[in-house]
Amino acid sequence: ETGVTQSPTHLIKTRGQQVTLRCSSQSGHNTVSWYQQALGQGPQFIFQYYREEENGRGNFPPRFSGLQFPNYSSELNVNALELDDSALYLCASSSTSRDEQFFGPGTRLTVL
Amino acid sequence: QQQVKQSPQSLIVQKGGISIINCAYENTAFDYFPWYQQFPGKGPALLIAIRPDVSEKKEGRFTISFNKSAKQFSLHIMDSQPGDSATYFCAASGGSGNTGKLIFGQGTTLQVKP
Numbered sequence: 127e128t129g130v131t132q133s134p135t136h137l138i139k140t141r142g143q144q145v146t147l148r149c150s151s152q153s154g155h156n157t158v159s160w161y162q163q164a165l166g167q168g169p170q171f172i173f174q175y176y177r178e179e180e181n182g183r184g185n186f187p188p189r190f191s192g193l194q195f196p197n198y199s200s201e202l203n204v205n206a207l208e209l210d211d212s213a214l215y216l217c218a219s220s221s222t223s224r225d226e227q228f229f230g231p232g233t234r235l236t237v238l
Numbered sequence: 239q240q241q242v243k244q245s246p247q248s249l250i251v252q253k254g255g256i257s258i259i260n261c262a263y264e265n266t267a268f269d270y271f272p273w274y275q276q277f278p279g280k281g282p283a284l285l286i287a288i289r290p291d292v293s294e295k296k297e298g299r300f301t302i303s304f305n306k307s308a309k310q311f312s313l314h315i316m317d318s319q320p321g322d323s324a325t326y327f328c329a330a331s332g333g334s335g336n337t338g339k340l341i342f343g344q345g346t347t348l349q350v351k352p
Contacts, residue, residue, distance in 0.1 A: 130281075159338060168244075168327050168342030169282065182339050216281050220338070226272065227340060229281035 128153050130219050130230035138236045139207050147202040147233045149217030157181070158200040159227060160192060161216040169216055175200055176222075204235075212237045240265060242330050244343025251350050257315040259326055259346045264309065267333025272340070273302065273313045274327045282327060286313070318350045 131150045139145050151158050157176045161169035171184035175194035189205040198219070204211060214234050218227035243262045251257045261271075269290055274282035288295045288302040288311065295302045301314040315322055325347050329340040 157338065159340070161340075166345075168329075168345050169340070171339045171341070174338050176338075182337065184339065218340075226284055226287060227338075228284060229274075231279075231281045 130217060130228055132215075132217050132230040132233050134233060135231070136234045136236075138238065140238050141207055141209060143207050143237075144203065144205045145207060145235060147204075147215050147217075147235070149200045149202070149219075149230060151198045151200070151217075151219035152228055155219035155221055155228075156198050157220045157222060157225075158194055158198065159218045159220070160200070160202045161218065161229075162186075162211075163214040163216055163232070165213070172202070207237045209237050211235065240341055242328060242341050242343045244328050244346060246346060247344070248347045249349070251318045251348065253318065253320060253350055253352050255318050255350075257318045257322070257348055257350070258312060259328070259348075260310065260312045261328035261330075261343050262308075262310045263330050265330070265333060266309070268330040269332035270330065271302070271304065271311050272329050273300075274329065274342075276325045276327065276345075285326075315348075318348075320350045320352050323348055323350050 159174040160172040163169040173183040174181045178194045191203045194200045214232040216232045218229045220227045272287035273285045276282045286300045299316045304311045325345045328343040
């Protein structure tokens with residue numbers, strides 16, 4: 127059974143640029159959730175995708191957007207990057223929107 | 239009302255001792271309470287989780303105690319080992335608009351001294 131994978135591992139961008147982060151869900155899981163974890167903080171929910179539709183969103187602006195593909199993999203897109211977007215971005219997959227969430231290793235984004 | 243408050247912020251325990259981390263919540267609609275362990279540079283790993291229909295759940299050295307009336311839950315790590323040194327997060331989810339949305343505490347950094 128393959129766990130949750132994320133790419134890239136690290137990324138450095140400059141303010142105003144756009145970034146795309148990718149996530150492959152665990153085998154058999156159809157739900158993907160994205161979280162932002164600032165240094166020294168707990169993860170904060172960005173949004174969740176279930177069967178290719180957004181299924182809940184946290185307090186993040188519209189420049190944070192996502193996609194889920196038919197194979198249940200997912201992308202997180204962030205436009206107009208700000209310095210405060212520097213964080214570890216985590217993807218979690220689950221069997222349904224209610225079940226246990228299993229996290230990937232994360233993508234460390236640095237915005238200069 | 240959406241917050242989960244976690245304490246202590248940091249904890250030092252001797253090898254073989256009991257580590258106890260506490261969390262409190264306000265939203266009575268929450269119905270799922272997991273604990274995650276995170277090592278530096280890694281994603282959080284699910285340790286153990288509980289739903290409000292039971293007051294305690296044990297898996298190996300890890301136990302969750304749940305007090306529905308007090309809106310509190312805690313993680314007990316028995317026979318703590320140096321390999322348990324990590325950051326621990328409690329979380330909660332459930333209720334209208336919160337299904338699948340994990341709300342995390344601020345984390346507790348645990349150091350187990352040999």
